[in-house]
Amino acid sequence: DQQVKQNSPSLSVQEGRISILNCDYTNSMFDYFLWYKKYPAEGPTFLISISSIKDKNEDGRFTVLNKSAKHLSLHIVPSQPGDSAVYFCAASDEKWRDDKIIFGKGTRLHILP
Amino acid sequence: GAGVSQTPSNKVTEKGKYVELRCDPISGHTALYWYRQSLGQGPEFLIYFQGTGAADDSGLPNDRFFAVRPEGSVSTLKIQRTERGDSAVYLCASSTTGGTEAFFGQGTRLTVV
Numbered sequence: 001d002q003q004v005k006q007n008s009p010s011l012s013v014q015e016g017r018i019s020i021l022n023c024d025y026t027n028s029m030f031d032y033f034l035w036y037k038k039y040p041a042e043g044p045t046f047l048i049s050i051s052s053i054k055d056k057n058e059d060g061r062f063t064v065l066n067k068s069a070k071h072l073s074l075h076i077v078p079s080q081p082g083d084s085a086v087y088f089c090a091a092s093d094e095k096w097r098d099d100k101i102i103f104g105k106g107t108r109l110h111i112l113p
Numbered sequence: 114g115a116g117v118s119q120t121p122s123n124k125v126t127e128k129g130k131y132v133e134l135r136c137d138p139i140s141g142h143t144a145l146y147w148y149r150q151s152l153g154q155g156p157e158f159l160i161y162f163q164g165t166g167a168a169d170d171s172g173l174p175n176d177r178f179f180a181v182r183p184e185g186s187v188s189t190l191k192i193q194r195t196e197r198g199d200s201a202v203y204l205c206a207s208s209t210t211g212g213t214e215a216f217f218g219q220g221t222r223l224t225v226v
């Protein structure tokens with residue numbers, strides 16, 4: 001039973017355009033959300049996070065939105081070739097100290113020239 | 114060290130053998146996680162340590178899997194009587210506190226033949 005769902009296995013976006021990656025979660029106890037980026041043969045690298053009490057967090061070209069019930073999105077603007085990677089959405093229940101981080105299956109982003 | 118280090122990077126073993134996978138977390142990080150990633154899947158939670166103790170081992174698939182962190186730093190994941198289904202990339206991550214940004218190592222690719 002997937003608690004964190006990334007329903008798009010892959011996404012192709014033109015270079016310079018906006019990439020929007022979506023994430024849904026089922027566990028209402030989750031209160032902290034993270035996005036990771038992964039290149040082949042490397043471990044995932046942390047990208048950006050957001051607490052459930054916020055509806056937006058920005059870091060350069062990356063923005064995570066938390067405006068809909070049990071739904072997050074990661075926006076990359078503008079998309080660059082180096083953004084081609086697998087992106088994982090993850091969640092934890094930080095408030096109640098249930099600190100394991102649960103990952104989705106990932107979305108493979110292809111930035112087209 | 115500068116990052117999370119995992120050894121070996123690759124391990125090929127015969128079915129039924131015992132293997133140990135090592136993780137050196139970032140110095141000072143009290144939280145340590147083990148995940149397993151199969152092809153096309155996201156990282157699957159195995160076990161989480163806070164200091165020396167296993168705070169949550171609910172992800173260990175069966176009693177063939179065991180992990181230790183005796184001094185609150187280096188951790189070893191131990192797999193007994195390996196099976197072909199254990200083949201995956203085993204990822205280790207550490208963080209300053211649980212449930213927040215965790216930094217991953219490059220993983221150990223385990224192949225059971």
